[in-house]
Amino acid sequence: MSVTTRIVSEDEADLRLDRWFRRHFPTLTQGVLQKLCRTGQVRLDGKRVTTATRLAPGQTLRVPPLPAPPAPTDAPPPLDPKLAQEIERMVLYRDDQVIVLNKPSGLPTQGGPGIVKHVDMMLDGLRGDSEHRPRLVHRIDRDTSGLLLVARTPGVAAKLAASFRGRDVKKTYWAVVVGRPMPGSGVIDQPLAKLGAGNGALVIAADRKDEDAASARTEYEVVDAAGKKISWLALEPLTGRTHQLRVHCETLGTPIIGDPRYGGKAAHPEGFTDRLHLHARALDLPHPAGGRLQVAAPLPPHMKTTFKEMGFVAGDTPKPHYARGSAASSEAPRQRGKGSAK
Structure with a gap:
């Protein structure tokens, strides 16, 4: 060379x-x-x-001249066409720089012990003719449904990761919880600590003086409620801790319905499907090319059923909106819905 x-x-x-x-x-x-x-x-x-x-x-x-690379090894097998079709169906928005997916509940974002199928392994299905493999910018829990942001090039991934670190990305989650938090809105300021490692790690509420405690803050609001039995919450994480929303809802005394790890028996009331009712509803972020991008994801089937049974009215899911060179409205990503507390 x-x-x-x-x-x-x-x-x-x-x-x-x-x-x-x-x-x-x-x-x-x-x-x-x-x-x-x-x-x-x-x-x-x-x-x-x-x-x-x-x-x-x-x-x-x-x-300068560089050392010769080692002999190439066998290339990985091509992605199963069925998986390519599956991830293509998840696409809500796509342009030359970013892709936004609507991940179903139960599908892991990345691999790990015992995991044979996950979003990351399926990203080759979105590569097209690009020399770059798409990259995940962030993660959501396996049992959480909703929005995942994917960068189409390494440079875009770096810019988006910086936006997440700088808290320039607004994330709104919807949750259906047992009970009704009082007051009906506020900020949960509860430090968290992690016990254990890997997929088996457990996150707990921690004392502020605990040296292992990490600051964790979540803004919440009751969008609608069926008396004091069940509530629909809009949650905006102000920090990005593991399992933050799930633990914070538990600390309010209103665990998320179907949570397999937090809330205990109270999180599994009779008459509701036993799946986590937590949905990454909306993203409002700086687009790498300038301006802001807003995307919202429709409810997953199990939450849609619960909304119907509880009389919660989510309204239509707005179409993705890219506002070039201007600040997007902060109202759209919160997606408050058309229902009122009752």
């Missing part, structure tokens, strides 16, 4: 140099790259760089 030059693309803005090389030359080790930088063989706009240097669009990167 001879010396080559590469131009940093818009999609690679603010990417670290070592991550750029990992993307384009995945077999190159960090140690070899550090040596190439240290000896001045890798240069950016003619200047020496370190592996931590951030790139900007339009810069010229000098790539």
Whole structure:
């Protein structure tokens, strides 16, 4: 391999140099790259760089001769066409940079012990002719239904991940809970701690003085209620802790119906389907190309049945809306519905 030059693309803005090389030359080790930088063989706009240097669009990167990659191994088998069709049916919105899915309850987002089918393994079905494999930007629990955001390129994934970290993404969940929280709206400010690891980890309410406690805050509002027996809540997580909404509803004394892990017997009232009634309803986020994107997901079948039985009126699900170059209204993603507490 001879010396080559590469131009940093818009999609690679603010990417670290070592991550750029990992993307384009995945077999190159960090140690070899550090040596190439240290000896001045890798240069950016003619200047020496370190592996931590951030790139900007339009810069010229000098790539020296690199070690030959190892012999290729057998390629993974193509995705089962049935799985490709299944994930295609989940697509609610798609453009050149992002895809938004409506994940069904019971389907894991990613793999783990004993998991043979999950969203991440199915993303090749959305690749099309792109050189990049789509990437998950965030996760929701296996038993939670609703919106999942997918980036179509690594650069877009980095931008969206930064938006999630910076709390620029507004997420609204709908839940059907046992009981009726009082007051009817407010912020649950209850630190959480995790016991154990992996899929068996349990999250508990923690004392603020506990060194293992993590701050966790959730805004909630009762959208509708059937007396004091069952309530429909709109939940907006202000932090992003594991199982946060499920534990916070439990701490209110109103566990989410069908929760397999939190709420105990109270979460499984007679006459209701034994599935988690928690739905990632709406996303309102900065689009990587500018402006804001709003997407809402229709209720899953089991929650739709419960809404009908309780007399809750969700109204029509709004179509995805991309507002280019302007701030989107904060009213749409909350999706309060047309019912009133009764």
